[in-house]
Amino acid sequence: MPSAVANGVDLYYEAHGHGPVILGIHGSPSSAALWEPAAVRLGTLGTCVVYDRRGYGRSSAPEPFETTDLDDQVADAAALLDRLGADTAVVVGRSTGGLIALELAHTRPERVDGLVLLEPALFTVDGDTRAWAAELRAKVLAATGDDPAQAAEAVVRVALGDETWERLEPDVRELLRAGGRAVLAEIRGRGLDLSAAPLELTGDDLAAIDVPTLLVSASESPAPLRRVVPRLAGGLPRASAAVVSGGHLIDPAHPVVLEFVRRITLG
Template sequence: MPRLSVNGVDLYYEEQGEGIPILGVHGTPGSAVMWADAATELARHGRCIIYDRRGFHRSAPPVPFGTLDLVDHVEDAAAVLAALHAGPAVVIGRSTGGLIAVELARRFPDKVKALVLLEPALFTIDPDAHVWARNVRLRVLERSAGRPGLLAATVMREALGDSTWASLPEDLQQVLAGTGPAVLAEITGHRMDLSEDALELSEDELAGIRRPTLLVTAEDSPEACRLVNARLAGALPFTRTVLVAGGHLINPAHPAVLDFVDRIAARADTWA
């Protein structure tokens, strides 16, 4: 398995295609496994790189760990791009991966050419979304107390609904269940979407992210996700928005995303 040693951890990654770098950042719970088909399609439009974030699936540490902070994931993403000489990249982040992508663009703007945010988990940007996320945090901790194997399923049921979780293949459910320790480490860590001290960004900080951004919202997602994207559409300087069918598990290779990547690759001067 291809691996990169960055920031004291070994990260599993996959790379395919040529052209403009494209970095895919998965959500929580999650793994690059869930991006396999999308990565193949994205590789027809650029150099696609996906990886398991630290603590997740094939990048899990060999011993138990305490907490995972947003800064860990952001610095890992920057280090992956640096190690592969792949920046600046179009960074595609789904859910928690979108939160990481936003902070990557803010802290390491030289690594990011453009952003694709698939319902990023920046819930603090909207009061109602923030309350929803805090309630999710409490329910997840209560329902999975002492049973880390239930953490992933509980988070997924909250975001996707019971029926969507039940429809996932059994082997994928097992992969996600195995990410329970990482999910708990993020919840008890700092600045993550379900942390006690979730990241808060001011209007000026968001306005400082001067990168072309595609905001993707799904019709059947929790209202909190739609509220976040509506706020971001007004706060980020250079945004396009698109509404797609389905729920929170948005396809990273949706046609709207592929079109956006192609426009960025061609440096089309179409922003207005």
């Protein structure tokens, strides 16, 4: 299994294809395993690298793993690029991964050639979305009890709906539930979407993220998740937005994504 010690954590990763780097960042909970079909298709446009974030799937976590901050997640992504010898990348992030990708571009703009943000979890864009996220945070913590897996399941049920959760293959449900400890560490940390102190970006912050950006929402996602996209599209200077069918698990290799990435990596 390929892995790289990056930012003090052993991160599992996979690379598909050749050429300019395309970095995929998964949401919470999730794993690079769920990105493999998309990574293969993105790998026709460059070297698509997907990895398990700290505490998820096949990657390690520092012990004790009680908290993790957005800064940790951004530093992991940058350190992985360093270990792979990649100065820059097109960064594709879904949900919490989109939040991490956005902050990577905000704090390290020289590392980002372009952004694809699939319903990024920046829940401080307006009061209604912020209130929804606070309610979800409370619900997840209440559901956890002594079993961190319940935290992961609660997040997915809200984002995807109970019916979608029940339709998932048993092994996929277990993979998602296995990320419960990392979900709780993110909730207890700073900067991430369900933290008590989530990331806030001002209008000036957004205006400074001057990289080509594609924002994608899904027609059947919960309204708070969909609302983030037009809010960001109005603040990012080089953003375009698209709406695709389906729910929150937007395909990272959807045709609109492939076309956007192709324009950057292949000119």
